[in-house]
Amino acid sequence: MKLWHKLFTTFLKRFHLMRFFGRSQSFKELHQSSYAQEISKTLSTRLVKAAKLDSAQLLNKFNSSEAGLTEQQASAQQKIIGLNEISHEKPLMWWQHLWYCYRNPFNILLSLLALVAFLTDDLTGTCIISVMVILSTLLRYWQESKSNQAADALKAMVSNTATVLRDQLSYDDLVLMQQRYGIDVKNQKNSQFEMPIQYLVPGDIILLSAGDMIPADCRILTAKDLFVSQAAMTGESMPVEKFPVQTNLQQSNALELENMVFMGTNVVSGSAHAMVVSTGIHTYFGALAHRVTATDRGTTSFQMGVNKVSWLLIRFMLVMAPVVLFINGFTKGDWTEAFLFALSVAVGLTPEMLPMIVTSTLAKGAVFLSKKKVIVKRLDAIQNFGAMDVLCTDKTGTLTQDKIFLSQHVDILGQTSHYVLMQAFLNSYYQTGLKNLLDVAVLEAVDPEIKTQKLRFKKLDEVPFDFDRRRMSVVVKTPQDKVRMITKGAVEEMLKVCRYVEIDGKVEALTTQKQTAIETLTQRYNQDGLRVVAVAYREFPTTQENFSVADESDLILIGYIAFLDPPKESAMAAVKSLHAHGVAVKVLTGDNEFVTQKVCREIGIQCERILLGGIIETLSDKQLKEAVEHYDIFAKLSPVHKERIVDQLKANGHVVGFLGDGINDAAAIRAADIGISVDTAVDIAKESADLILLEKSLMVLEKGVIEGRRTFANMLKYIKMTASSNFGNVFSVLVASAFIPFLPMLPIHLLIQNLLYDISQIAIPFDHVDDELIAQPQRWQPGEVGRFMIVFGPISSIFDILTFALMWFVFSANTPAQQTLFQSGWFVVGLLTQTLIVHMIRTAKVPFIQSRAATPLLVMTAIIMCIGIFLPMGPLASYLKLEALPLSYFFYLPFILIAYMCLTQWIKTIYIRRYGWQ
Known part of the structure; x- marks a missing residue:
């Protein structure tokens, strides 16, 4: 067994195929990654020198x-x-994309089997296998090409x-x-x-x-x-x-x-x-983009899972096929026939429909998500969505609306005050300088009544904003014909020019005690993630006409206005839903900790513990690996910090998603098992992503998770069914080969049986999935597949042996002359039990009663069972080397099938009680 594995691995390495089967980061990747980091350091040094x-x-x-x-x-x-251009990720040529869609262990193995079948003149087997490989490859190529075209159409086609x-x-x-x-x-x-x-x-x-836009x-x-x-x-x-x-x-x-x-x-x-x-790749932006595009993508959770299951089934085939060859060769003496039969067993053991089932199931998921306005650029992302148990997300623009809103307008004591809002509005409205985001937020926050009241005021003068004093003033004439200067600015700067405070309409001196209380209150607002601006006024004689900075003194502080970049309306519901489905949400942002904690508190993420980028700089990978499990909020991060956090979460065994839209998110998006971005993101973030959201609602994430789990459950159904039934068939073949003087089934029978069984599985992507299977993240567990195969495979062998006995003793098919009758009897039982096992294994519940398959799967099952009975009874029997079965055979057939289903259900109940059900 080790020799087979070594030879196959050597073949993959020799032809540079190993990276398609999953592997750790290559030397080239490490070199390019460190090279990009070195470029970033060099650029940073150059920019610092230019700044000085x-x-x-x-x-x-x-x-x-x-x-x-x-x-x-x-x-x-x-x-x-x-040219001043950023090198984006180069799209694959059509032939490269076709090769990418073809390459996986099963397609390569099936191609080798098809070649062997062709060289041994087994044209039927060659055609069957080739059709499976071609269909799975072309289906994936078509679906991904369509998605990539849609993603490319999102890029702005304007010349800046x-x-x-x-x-x-x-x-x-x-x-x-x-x-x-x-x-x-x-x-x-x-x-x-x-x-x-x-x-x-x-x-x-x-x-x-x-x-x-800054162009360089x-x-x-x-x-x-x-x-x-x-x-x-x-x-x-x-x-x-x-x-x-x-x-x-x-x-x-x-x-x-x-x-x-x-x-x-x-x-x-x-x-x-x-x-x-x-300019170009020599900019800070360009260095980050180069770091993202110069490195090959890491192997995702889906690819690793498929590879592990693939190797499990391949190893099983490499062991069983030679055993069948030697037993039949020694017992029958016809080594040519034995070889063809062993080859047929090898084809039968290989789930040749797996690539097509996987691709069609993923494609169905992509179509579903496209209706929810999500572009799926890489089909593998669908299953990774379902397996995801940690979602890392940027804050700005993804969890928040990326727009400043007025959150509070309060007096000195922290009580809501419309008077303070009115004065702040007059200040913002009458200033003639370019209004910043805070002024716009104030203007948008007031109601029509306040906007109407401005007509009662007349602007007289203004003192423009400057960054030394960090405040600005307007001078207005009030309805009472008083001249009032209204000033707003940063709290610490305003306190320097305020001498009084107004509390409940009374003007009092600004004492040290009151100033301490003011600082405590505003600091509390800051810790709540709010940006605080103080508002004050002073009245002047009506004879004064010109005003200057010198007049900004002895002001009366009346209160504060506080601003917030609020979370999206869908954020809280999305986080709550993801938590309910077993997905932990972690926030990774470059913003400060106070703003981040405020947003996280509002959307339901634990915010007591927070890890800052400066501390991450001092942590080793081992220390960070432990830290990422205990913190849900990471603030003041650089792009490298985000990528490190994602890598350590993956190293801890998590399937990680990353949602972001900036250049600082691109490396982490690419490093994640599933990268998610939005249509308004920078190009490099969209290129790095596996999924692109066309709507800003985060609730689509929940739908994606559920669809991913439904997709995975349907893929796993096929793998479990084909693995267990194929194992049972081989076990039955070994028993029959040891005691029966002829082949229990001809190679053509095995191939036709396998083809019909596979056709019945085409409807699996459209099957229902029990709610229990989508409640928690679903991941590949090769050990579970192996155990399932060993437990449920021999059940069908029990009834195969009963069928052998029935044909041998009841219908006297016990000589080489009667082998066609024997083979026809087992052909029907084998096909019908293999087809029925679909309904037994697709659910942990009682089939047909507690959980019924979708109509397409029921119809396909019925059609294939009818075809299975028709072939030996119809005009094609002689061509296929079958013969009509006696009518009494169909008296025993229902009892065999019902007993098989009952025993399988009983064993399934015991299995679930002991091992659970995936």
């Missing part, structure tokens, strides 16, 4: 100027650097541009640019051009404004109120402010640099001039 240079030094280093590069410089740079400065432009330069970039030179203004971003090179000067890694040269959303890179929901100068020169984390912006992020508000530092 002053503007003049930076421009000089890149041979640029404030007016930008010349067209000659840009053209020369591009020839060296290449950036506003670029060009220096010293001649007429020839303009003509060249018009030809090269498709730029309309007639509309050029002050040497500013809207240029496709793929033509950007290091040294280019670009202009950024609200709504722009850039250094800020000048900025005005610049806020950038880095959620796609870091997972942090709040925009971050960017400046021309890096204040903390000790900062070594590139993503926390104050004067650098990164490809894949976008400008929320403000404007800036920036210089391109890195």
